[in-house]
Amino acid sequence: MLVALWQGQRIEAEDAPRDGRYHCPGCRGEVILKRGRKVCAHFAHKASTGCVGSRGETRAHLALKSLITQTLRRRGLRAEPEYTMGRVPWERRADVMVWAPRSNIPVAIELQRSSLPIRELEQRAFSYCRMGVAQLWIPFLQPQTWDSAQRCDEEGWIVPRYAPRQHELWIHGLNNHEGYWMADPETRQFWRAYPEAHALTVKEALWYEKGAIKRYREPTTRLSKRYRNLILRGPFSLDDLKISFSERRPERSQYFNWPGGKIATFVQ
Ligand SMILES: [Zn+2]
Known part of the structure; x- marks a missing residue:
């Protein structure tokens, strides 16, 4: 996903600080920021959940x-x-x-x-x-x-x-x-x-x-x-x-x- 919650607000992975704690806007589970040269900045669930936000994207x-x-x-x-x-x-x-x-x-x-x-x-x-x-x-x-x-x-x-x-x-x-x-x-x-x-x-x-x-x-x-x-x-x-x-x-x-x-x- 491209958007997570950070301190209760929507934040896009592009703009997210590396050391923040982020949560999924859907299930509120913890998500981690992934940003690299080959992949566009995004968030991924820390633990695999049944959340639709983790449905294979x-x-x-x-x-x-x-x-x-x-x-x-x-x-x-x-x-x-x-x-x-x-x-x-x-x-x-x-x-x-x-x-x-x-x-x-x-x-x-x-x-x-x-x-x-x-x-x-x-x-x-x-x-x-x-x-x-x-x-x-x-x-x-x-x-x-x-x-x-x-x-x-x-x-x-x-x-x-x-x-x-x-x-x-x-x-x-x-x-x-x-x-x-x-x-x-x-x-x-x-x-x-x-x-x-x-x-x-x-x-x-x-x-x-x-x-x-x-x-x-x-x-x-x-x-x-x-x-x-x-x-x-x-x-x-x-x-x-x-x-x-x-x-x-x-x-x-x-x-x-x-x-x-x-x-x-x-x-x-
Ligand atoms: Zn989720």
């Missing part, structure tokens, strides 16, 4: 949270890592909360590495909407995605037969089915992603029914339930992206539930 995740916070602050915006709004339970802290300059609308930026249960994402999304917080969900691009990527034009790649994770499909829906931004944790760059339908070819068939009636079915195509063609455009550095807002209506599908409220996205 990779170096890449920490580094990306820190990068987003610092980049937005350089623009003069108020940005806070690991921020909890109001009475939302601590485990629903946003990775980064940033406030829009004139309107002061808070925007929760959520980096999604692993598949949390969809119900958990939905609960979080509904509570942000209730509090008037705009939300921007960013799934992580998995390194193996590139194994089957093919160039489709100067700044575009296509990944055929891509199996989107559940949370990606949910985020796509949250964004009015207009795609989503993905973060590459290795390069710390951002990609515009769109999961378009993937067509499967159904071969022609010839068979005989009782009474020697000849039957023929022409080759056709149908849409795959499991696969998409993932279109990726980029990469973009966060320095070149701005945040924009829109409103979405509540919606539900067979599998997912989306609240009505403010959503945010990056624009160039």
Whole structure:
């Protein structure tokens, strides 16, 4: 985690004195400051606990949270890592909360590495909407995605037969089915992603029914339930992206539930 409690106040690992005593804002357990050349400054629980703040966070995740916070602050915006709004339970802290300059609308930026249960994402999304917080969900691009990527034009790649994770499909829906931004944790760059339908070819068939009636079915195509063609455009550095807002209506599908409220996205 990037933020701990020090003398009852939030303190970021970047600014924390080496000899301080720090506590986890969630479970109040003791945490230790880790700061080195290879890893971005952070806190780790002294003893392993069941605390959600100790749920495996990779170096890449920490580094990306820190990068987003610092980049937005350089623009003069108020940005806070690991921020909890109001009475939302601590485990629903946003990775980064940033406030829009004139309107002061808070925007929760959520980096999604692993598949949390969809119900958990939905609960979080509904509570942000209730509090008037705009939300921007960013799934992580998995390194193996590139194994089957093919160039489709100067700044575009296509990944055929891509199996989107559940949370990606949910985020796509949250964004009015207009795609989503993905973060590459290795390069710390951002990609515009769109999961378009993937067509499967159904071969022609010839068979005989009782009474020697000849039957023929022409080759056709149908849409795959499991696969998409993932279109990726980029990469973009966060320095070149701005945040924009829109409103979405509540919606539900067979599998997912989306609240009505403010959503945010990056624009160039
Ligand atoms: Zn804790």
